[in-house]
Amino acid sequence: MNNASAVKALWDLRPGEAATVTGFGDTLPVSYQGRVMEFGFQPGARVRCLLNPGFGAPRVYGISNSVFSLDREIAAAVHVAINNSVEGLA
Amino acid sequence: MRRVLLLGSPNSGKSSLFNRLTGLSQRVANYPGITVDVASGPMVSLPDTELVDFPGTYSLEPISGEEAIAVSFLNEALADDNVSHVLCVADATRLEKCLHFILQVIRECQLHQKPVTILANMSDVIRDNQLHFDPIGLSEALGVQVISVSARESQGFESLVECLGVDAALNLHADRNWRETPNEILRGTAQQLAEKFSPKGDVLINSQLRLDRFFLSTALGGLAFFAIMFLFFQSIFTWSAPIMDAVESVVSGLGQAVVPLIPNKVIADFVADALFGGVGAFLVFVPQIFVLTLVIGIMEDSGYLARAALICHRPLRVFGLTGKSFIPLLSGVACAIPAIYAARSVDSPRQRMMTYLAIPLMPCSARLPVYALLIATFIPSDTALFGLIGWQGMALFAIYFFGMLVALLVTGFVSKASKNKQPEQPFVLELPPYRLPTAKPLLRNAWNRCQQFVTQAGKIILAVTMVVWVLGYFPNGGADLGQSWLGTLGHFVEPVFAPLGLDWRYGIAILTSFLAREVFVGTLGTIFGIEGSEENMLPLVDHIQASGLPLGSGIALLVFFAVALQCVSTVVILAREGSSRLALTMLVSYLVGAYLLSLLVFQIVSVLL
Numbered sequence: 001m002n003n004a005s006a007v008k009a010l011w012d013l014r015p016g017e018a019a020t021v022t023g024f025g026d027t028l029p030v031s032y033q034g035r036v037m038e039f040g041f042q043p044g045a046r047v048r049c050l051l052n053p054g055f056g057a058p059r060v061y062g063i064s065n066s067v068f069s070l071d072r073e074i075a076a077a078v079h080v081a082i083n084n085s086v087e088g089l090a
Numbered sequence: 091m092r093r094v095l096l097l098g099s100p101n102s103g104k105s106s107l108f109n110r111l112t113g114l115s116q117r118v119a120n121y122p123g124i125t126v127d128v129a130s131g132p133m134v135s136l137p138d139t140e141l142v143d144f145p146g147t148y149s150l151e152p153i154s155g156e157e158a159i160a161v162s163f164l165n166e167a168l169a170d171d172n173v174s175h176v177l178c179v180a181d182a183t184r185l186e187k188c189l190h191f192i193l194q195v196i197r198e199c200q201l202h203q204k205p206v207t208i209l210a211n212m213s214d215v216i217r218d219n220q221l222h223f224d225p226i227g228l229s230e231a232l233g234v235q236v237i238s239v240s241a242r243e244s245q246g247f248e249s250l251v252e253c254l255g256v257d258a259a260l261n262l263h264a265d266r267n268w269r270e271t272p273n274e275i276l277r278g279t280a281q282q283l284a285e286k287f288s289p290k291g292d293v294l295i296n297s298q299l300r301l302d303r304f305f306l307s308t309a310l311g312g313l314a315f316f317a318i319m320f321l322f323f324q325s326i327f328t329w330s331a332p333i334m335d336a337v338e339s340v341v342s343g344l345g346q347a348v349v350p351l352i353p354n355k356v357i358a359d360f361v362a363d364a365l366f367g368g369v370g371a372f373l374v375f376v377p378q379i380f381v382l383t384l385v386i387g388i389m390e391d392s393g394y395l396a397r398a399a400l401i402c403h404r405p406l407r408v409f410g411l412t413g414k415s416f417i418p419l420l421s422g423v424a425c426a427i428p429a430i431y432a433a434r435s436v437d438s439p440r441q442r443m444m445t446y447l448a449i450p451l452m453p454c455s456a457r458l459p460v461y462a463l464l465i466a467t468f469i470p471s472d473t474a475l476f477g478l479i480g481w482q483g484m485a486l487f488a489i490y491f492f493g494m495l496v497a498l499l500v501t502g503f504v505s506k507a508s509k510n511k512q513p514e515q516p517f518v519l520e521l522p523p524y525r526l527p528t529a530k531p532l533l534r535n536a537w538n539r540c541q542q543f544v545t546q547a548g549k550i551i552l553a554v555t556m557v558v559w560v561l562g563y564f565p566n567g568g569a570d571l572g573q574s575w576l577g578t579l580g581h582f583v584e585p586v587f588a589p590l591g592l593d594w595r596y597g598i599a600i601l602t603s604f605l606a607r608e609v610f611v612g613t614l615g616t617i618f619g620i621e622g623s624e625e626n627m628l629p630l631v632d633h634i635q636a637s638g639l640p641l642g643s644g645i646a647l648l649v650f651f652a653v654a655l656q657c658v659s660t661v662v663i664l665a666r667e668g669s670s671r672l673a674l675t676m677l678v679s680y681l682v683g684a685y686l687l688s689l690l691v692f693q694i695v696s697v698l699l
Contacts, residue, residue, distance in 0.1 A: 031151070035148065035518065042277075051306050054308035063187075064290075064292055065289065066520065068520055069518070069521055073516035073517070
């Protein structure tokens with residue numbers, strides 16, 4: 001387990017890493033910011049990176065019991081604070 | 091009849107619930123004024139109530155054309171006096187992604203004085219995984235009734251029927267007024283409610299993650315994708331063969347029984363040649379349409395289609411498309427028309443236009459009879475691996491692959507050649523849980539698709555075969571086709587098709603196929619005058635082989651049909667969804683491209699062989 005609190009982009013999470021959403025970057029269109037918030041990517045929500053399919057493909061993130069695939073444009077604009085690491089998901 | 095609207099986010103189990111509540115007795119039609127398929131049907135428990143299945147959407151703030159149409163439909167429906175109640179379906183196991191939509195729906199219903207009830211679906215999953223969900227608390231917080239239901243186990247339906255029977259006014263809670271609440275506040279409220287009422291934990295993810303690790307892994311996932319696509323095409327051709335044989339036998343038996351009973355020679359010839367020869371030859375391919383629709387349905391219902399969209403996103407972007415184009419493109423393998431409608435889900439107008447460009451090049455089911463006929467003419471029916479893999483299936487895979495390759499090359503070229511004034515739209519997609527598909531709705535859907543194919547294409551084919559038969563039968567009573575009106579017309583257009591090694595008969599068949607591609611087979615059936623027991627593909631294959639059609643012309647025909655836009659309905663829908671200019675440009679450029687490509691192929695094959 002790791003209890004760091006570094007702020008970085010959601011895209012930078014490795015499979016198995018968990019983090020808390022802290023905010024959104026300016027590069028994300030407002031409509032998409034609204035949509036990802038509706039999906040549960042709200043400031044304060046706990047998100048974990050589930051899979052990185054590789055070759056630049058969209059990555060897979062879990063929020064509660066839902067799973068979403070986000071590409072770099074969105075995931076790089078979602079700011080997160082790493083506060084925990086979940087074992088066994090890599 | 092009073093109407094009840096059924097709303098919900100995608101993957102909330104809305105369609106399953108609809109099927110359960112209506113007993114699969116729904117009809118699918120375009121809602122007046124809006125080109126979107128809306129299923130509706132009387133409820134089993136309340137026959138005087140029509141349940142209307144609203145198109146799924148995540149939010150009433152649309153980000154795609156599809157969602158904009160869904161929202162517009164909702165506004166229209168809420169103003170309809172016949173709509174007496176709104177049911178909003180939510181996935182109780184994933185409540186956090188539904189709550190904002192639920193609040194938006196409640197607000198709109200309150201504004202329109204319509205009672206609304208929330209159906210918290212998946213109560214069986216909540217129970218089986220020992221999750222905690224408090225429908226009473228949520229009901230108090232929202233100010234509307236919340237009923238726990240399970241579409242899979244048909245649970246909670248008594249409470250729902252009871253709720254719909256209650257006077258509408260009783261359902262309007264004055265103490266929770268969302269009418270004036272802006273979206274930003276609703277979003278914050280949704281988050282607070284999610285924290286309080288969403289089932290805690292992520293146990294459901296872990297089971298789905300095991301499968302995702304395989305299907306989305308870099309190496310194995312790619313292999314699995316190609317294996318699934320390979321099996322998909324094999325199923326269309328090789329596995330559906332026994333059903334096709336059965337249909338052939340039925341059509342053949344009917345022909346043998348009916349034609350001898352007709353005393354008048356002209357009518358007997360008409361029934362034998364135009365009906366059993368033309369329409370009968372096309373009916374043989376209905377089982378393939380059934381298998382095709384069934385397999386696409388299985389992929390969609392199992393949750394794999396969303397994974398395939400993710401896998402394809404990166405490669406498709408190279409060609410100016412997006413992962414969200416994958417589902418319209420795969421739908422295009424069944425039929426271009428629903429595929430064009432499905433392209434509304436592509437958020438970016440530019441990528442949607444690229445998807446439109448690609449869809450008519452996807453090997454749709456209307457091409458299947460033509461491909462099947464030509465492949466059966468030139469490729470032996472030998473099989474390997476206990477009959478699971480056949481050469482004809484391999485040939486079909488190759489021509490399907492060719493169509494898809496051309497589609498990607500076209501979009502890639504247009505994408506590179508045209509300037510992009512807008513930034514690329516980002517990609518966000520929910521990955522639904524893997525589920526075992528339910529047989530009944532899938533079979534029903536495949537059956538509906540076949541019915542649609544037969545009734546819509548069948549009308550055109552019947553009309554065309556009748557005209558072709560009359561032109562070919564007169565003025566000499568069918569004695570010499572070459573001297574008939576059809577023969578005269580065919581000889582007139584022959585110079586256009588001669589460079590492809592095709593004589594006037596194939597020229598006529600190509601011309602008629604511009605109404606619908608599958609007419610090609612029926613027209614050839616009529617031209618070759620297949621009668622009685624011969625109303626099936628094999629005798630038509632024999633006739634084509636006997637006509638001396640060279641291999642180069644066969645391949646050129648395959649290429650021509652893979653590229654040309656020979657479907658009036660597709661052109662009309664493209665004009666409606668895109669623009670008339672786009673539709674006309676595609677019609678002309680794909681026709682010219684198809685002719686030049688097939689000419690090139692014929693010349694190359696002729697030199698090589």
